[in-house]
Amino acid sequence: MRWFLTVLGVIFGVAVFLFLDYSLPSKQTVRITDAYNRLTEIGANAIFFASPDTGTVQNAQGQRDVRFINTARPNGKPYVYRNEDTGWIWPPYFKYDSSNLQAEATDLESSAADPQWVSITSYGWRVSWASIYPNAISIKPVSGPDERPFNWGAQIILAVLGAILFLIWRMWNQFRERTIDPAVRSADQAWDRLDARADAARDHVLREAGEARGWLRRRWDRLRGR
Known part of the structure; x- marks a missing residue:
């Protein structure tokens, strides 16, 4: 890309x-x-x-x-x-x-x-x-x-175009700083929270699964008379 x-x-x-x-x-x-x-x-x-x-x-x-x-x-x-x-x-x-x-x-x-x-x-x-x-x-x-x-006409036109491009660049930077960057940071933070919750849920499931396996093993051992 x-x-x-x-x-x-x-x-x-x-x-x-x-x-x-x-x-x-x-x-x-x-x-x-x-x-x-x-x-x-x-x-x-x-x-x-x-x-x-x-x-x-x-x-x-x-x-x-x-x-x-x-x-x-x-x-x-x-x-x-x-x-x-x-x-x-x-x-x-x-x-x-x-x-x-x-x-x-x-x-x-x-x-x-x-x-x-x-x-x-x-x-x-x-x-x-x-x-x-x-x-x-x-x-x-x-x-x-x-x-x-001296080619004043071309130089003046290029200067005006340069000023317009600089103004557009400044406006874009301000828009990005005020709108896009906060939205990206908010999305990153939301993703981090979601990722942390997913990790916590996975750990909880693994812990519960481990406890369930331990309980089943103990029950099985009792049934076998151990």
Whole structure:
């Protein structure tokens, strides 16, 4: 049973980590190389794109007109973002300005010869083989490729979650100390009393049985004339 609970705990921990890793905002310093729209096939990876509730239009062939932002990292490697409204769905970024963000991205395009570095805040993963893209939330110009703005959003959310977990842990400890532990001690004491009574009853029965055997032996000896 213990190994099952351990495996269950590990699976739960990994699931929570992946959930937070996908949902929390992240920041990357990049150079924007292009901003454009493209008809994109939405299939099994639909969960990683915006929900139709945000006003997204999709044609009968399962294609959607999605805004993309192409970027280059300081090490020269490409990194592609999508730019979609989130609406009121999860994660709750309440983003409705994807058109304005696309205009900002277009205005901040630059070449390798004359780079303009920006910090893009986004959420999600980039998985090339599954056509999964992080969703850009905001763009801020930075002074250079080595500048790494502090991720206040993720840190504040993690701090709030930590405080909530600590509060739940404290409430559980108080509930256990006030309710569960006394009940367990009472049950243990009741079991001990029951066990003591059972031992006393067993000793009494054994004593009575011994006395009965002794009486029968004496009667038998008398009958035999001993």
